[in-house]
Amino acid sequence: MTHILVVDDEPINHQLVSRALEPLNCRITSAEDGTSGTTLARSMKPDLIITDVVMPDISGYEVARQLRRDAQFISTPILILTAQSGLQDKLRAFEAGADDYLSKPFEPAELAARVSALLRRAELAAPAAAASPSQLARVIAVHSLRGGTGCSTLAVNIGISLSNLWGGTILLDLTMTAGQVALMLNQNLRRTWADIARFQAGEVDMDALNSVVSVHDCGLSFIAAPTFPEEGAALRGDTLAYALSLLKERHQYIVADLPHDFGDISIAALDAADIILLVGSPDMASVRAAAAALDVYKKLGYPLEKIKPVLNATFPRSSLAKEKIETALGMNFVASIPYVPDTVLEAINLGKPLVLEKTREPISALLEDFSFFLGKPEHKKSKPENPGETWERVYKRYQDKRRQA
Ligand SMILES: Nc1ncnc2c1ncn2[C@@H]1O[C@H](COP(=O)(O)OP(=O)(O)OP(=O)(O)O)[C@@H](O)[C@H]1O
Ligand SMILES: [Mg+2]
Numbered sequence: 001m002t003h004i005l006v007v008d009d010e011p012i013n014h015q016l017v018s019r020a021l022e023p024l025n026c027r028i029t030s031a032e033d034g035t036s037g038t039t040l041a042r043s044m045k046p047d048l049i050i051t052d053v054v055m056p057d058i059s060g061y062e063v064a065r066q067l068r069r070d071a072q073f074i075s076t077p078i079l080i081l082t083a084q085s086g087l088q089d090k091l092r093a094f095e096a097g098a099d100d101y102l103s104k105p106f107e108p109a110e111l112a113a114r115v116s117a118l119l120r121r122a123e124l125a126a127p128a129a130a131a132s133p134s135q136l137a138r139v140i141a142v143h144s145l146r147g148g149t150g151c152s153t154l155a156v157n158i159g160i161s162l163s164n165l166w167g168g169t170i171l172l173d174l175t176m177t178a179g180q181v182a183l184m185l186n187q188n189l190r191r192t193w194a195d196i197a198r199f200q201a202g203e204v205d206m207d208a209l210n211s212v213v214s215v216h217d218c219g220l221s222f223i224a225a226p227t228f229p230e231e232g233a234a235l236r237g238d239t240l241a242y243a244l245s246l247l248k249e250r251h252q253y254i255v256a257d258l259p260h261d262f263g264d265i266s267i268a269a270l271d272a273a274d275i276i277l278l279v280g281s282p283d284m285a286s287v288r289a290a291a292a293a294l295d296v297y298k299k300l301g302y303p304l305e306k307i308k309p310v311l312n313a314t315f316p317r318s319s320l321a322k323e324k325i326e327t328a329l330g331m332n333f334v335a336s337i338p339y340v341p342d343t344v345l346e347a348i349n350l351g352k353p354l355v356l357e358k359t360r361e362p363i364s365a366l367l368e369d370f371s372f373f374l375g376k377p378e379h380k381k382s383k384p385e386n387p388g389e390t391w392e393r394v395y396k397r398y399q400d401k402r403r404q405a
Contacts, residue, residue: 002026002119007037007063009055017050020108024116038066041165042241043271048119053082061096066202068097071245075125077118078239100119120397122302136374137251141273145289149279150312152180154343156258156356163220164390166379168252171222174269175259179225185216186351192224194231201238206246218356220391237264244272262296278309282318313339333372368394
């Protein structure tokens, strides 16, 4: 069903617009001011946006301007509906990126006609736009409601493996209270997310983001979490959502190590994710946490295909068999990582990631193969032009397995 977002601070206008659009049989969502309008647009991705101009916080022009700067709204029709009807007002609307303009009071039939014309045009342009998602980064969010299940270890090793396999990978440490990525990569903290926290959503640009990106010797880019939790607390969910939309245009893969919660930062990353790796250990508390997370994903409307549970054994023995946990969760694990205590801990303590420094270990092979599995279909289907050692290893293991089968 076509979804329209109406941004207006006057409740009566919401009623007038809804009534005028009734014949189109659309789903209509209302936002009461400009800021909640842009936030709702980012989380709901409507097919068309109608906005008033004069609102208590930001103007409708600003709403249009901010959304147009966001890659995902480049072709979403925006109609400005306003009491001001001078030529200058109309020009400002188009300058801000609006597609159409209608003065209030409006004829209901005219609004409906303009909206359906805009929707028709957007639909005709859709095939061209639909070709682009493959150029956008695949976003992989590593999440667990319980700490200590191995999220950071997984995020770091998957980030490095994807970077080694196909390049263009950035790892985002979003655990603002106790980020570990820089430590695990043995990198000194220069700039962190704290330097992005002062920006409003639409104000972040690639220059600002580039200034906080560091690059590891292996070629993996990353943005570290701040040293002091209070520095990271200021980063807003909508600012992160906007930053993600910019980063998506410039990378092949984004791997994000998420906080163990459903706060604004987590939600922004989960919304943007193509794949959620839900990590759990084989203990009761972890299974409960995974079940609770699955429940919230469902309420957030995430498709089941987006969620990939991963079992990571962070202790030697478990009374809970993998199959039992799968039955309890109603989902199968896409990967099961064994308990390898000293190796994993040493990799963290020395800042020497497994897939870089312990390539002969079976756990590294497993992590590399799993990263390949997470790759984009167009990457997996053929040999890269200059395959690296990681790709050669993955391919050799694949061939060996086929020979054995
Ligand atoms: N497969 C494994 N085998 C043995 N130990 C593991 C394994 N995976 C993780 N660990 C250990 O579990 C601990 C937590 O790992 P990690 O920091 O990756 O988890 P996390 O979910 O990011 O935790 P945090 O709550 O700190 O964010 C580390 O000490 C690590 O050595
Ligand atoms: Mg962690």
